[in-house]
Amino acid sequence: MAIDRFEALRVFCRIVEMGSFSRTARLLDMSNSSVTNHLTNLEEHLGVRLLNRTTRKLSLTDEGRACYDRARDLLDGLGELEEGLRGAKAVPQGVLRVDVPTAIGRMYIAPALPRFAELYPEVTVRMTLGDQVLAPEETGVDVSIRIGDLKESSRVAKTIHRARYVCCASPDFLARHGTPAAPQDLARYPQIGFLQPTSRHPVPWYFSKGDVAFEQMPDARIWINHAESLIDAAISGGGVVQLFSLSLQRYFAKGVLVPILADWSAPGPPISILYPPSRHQPAKISAFVRFVSELFDDQLE
Incomplete structure (x- = not known):
């Protein structure tokens, strides 16, 4: 059976990062069965089991860990190539998912978002506020702000205040x-x-x-x-x-x-802003990180 390997790998990586089929389905706007089928077809295509599934948790097999690491590099590289060819590196565009603590969101970020929208009209911001400390990889966001010492993460962390x-x-x-x-x-x-x-x-x-x-x-x-x-x-x-x-x-x-x-x-x-590492950062993320850093410099000198 022919499969879209890039799409299957993308779904597989999201399942690993979200730790849940249902959360992945919501994030990618797919049905649960579609997410499951992508994984099943990928495993059949590769001839190995990538995830151990129980009713309570998902865990990577050794083959799954190797596949995830290589797939993440491949997808990141593909994204950078597409953005470069489309000019997205120069022009911020697309949906930007942001997660911030409640107080910071209400007092500083939300009042400044209209100005960000005016500066970058091709970016749509989806911001969530909350005080439950979750790893950015678990929430599927592009950028997050955190208060306090950070747990080990694959994200770049920049202290802004x-x-x-x-x-x-x-x-x-x-x-x-x-x-x-x-x-x-x-x-x-x-x-x-x-x-x-x-x-x-x-x-x-x-x-x-x-x-x-x-x-x-x-x-x-x-x-x-x-x-x-x-x-x-x-x-x-x-x-x-x-x-x-x-x-x-x-x-x-x-x-x-x-x-x-x-x-x-x-x-x-410390107050830190976290975002994915990339040699060629998507312009929407670079723009928001720069905007928030300048915002805190201006208001919290």
């Missing part, structure tokens, strides 16, 4: 309670704590000054797992909060929150 941990409160709150001079003074102030969005675990506060660095759990009666809601509570005068600087900067600019204990501000996690 380094956050800091900043304590703050509303002007009215500080007028009523006074301004703390040291972290130890915070025990006398109402505090609002942050719960890690996915684990719901309380997040400690971090402080650093010179050679002294420590963390302490806030003595809070209110805990919230959503950064913007935590900020709303602080703006209303509910107490002292600590968050990443990138979540707070616009509120400092508006004057609705005031940074405190600035000389005790501790270094926070």
Whole structure:
């Protein structure tokens, strides 16, 4: 039986990267049976089993691993050739899939997307927001933004910002309670704590000054797992909060929150943009990486 080998290899690679027939079908806009048939036909054509399938998981055979590595190189090379011949390297075009943390997406990326669309009218952006940390390979996205230290990945990771941990409160709150001079003074102030969005675990506060660095759990009666809601509570005068600087900067600019204990501000996690490695990066990806890097340079100096 004659098969479209390139299409079969493309589907096979997506199955490996997504870890699921159904997720691959959704990503490629195919039926589940079509995805299965592509794999079955490829295995029959090659005369080897590429994937071990159980009801719970998929795993590569030794032959499957070798096939995936060679197929990925082949498909990447083919994509680069096509883009070069079509001029796509010079003109950003096509669908760009982006995945970003909720706070960064809402505060920085989403407001800037109309400008990106104006600059690159032939690119369609499909952006998803969420705080569940998944490998980009699992989500099928072209570009992702991540907060914190990164797990080992096949993606290129470019640091676009380094956050800091900043304590703050509303002007009215500080007028009523006074301004703390040291972290130890915070025990006398109402505090609002942050719960890690996915684990719901309380997040400690971090402080650093010179050679002294420590963390302490806030003595809070209110805990919230959503950064913007935590900020709303602080703006209303509910107490002292600590968050990443990138979540707070616009509120400092508006004057609705005031940074405190600035000389005790501790270094926070890196903010990174991840994208596939390629000697000839598709123009849509290069354009977006450059756009976001400049966006953070402009807004978070």
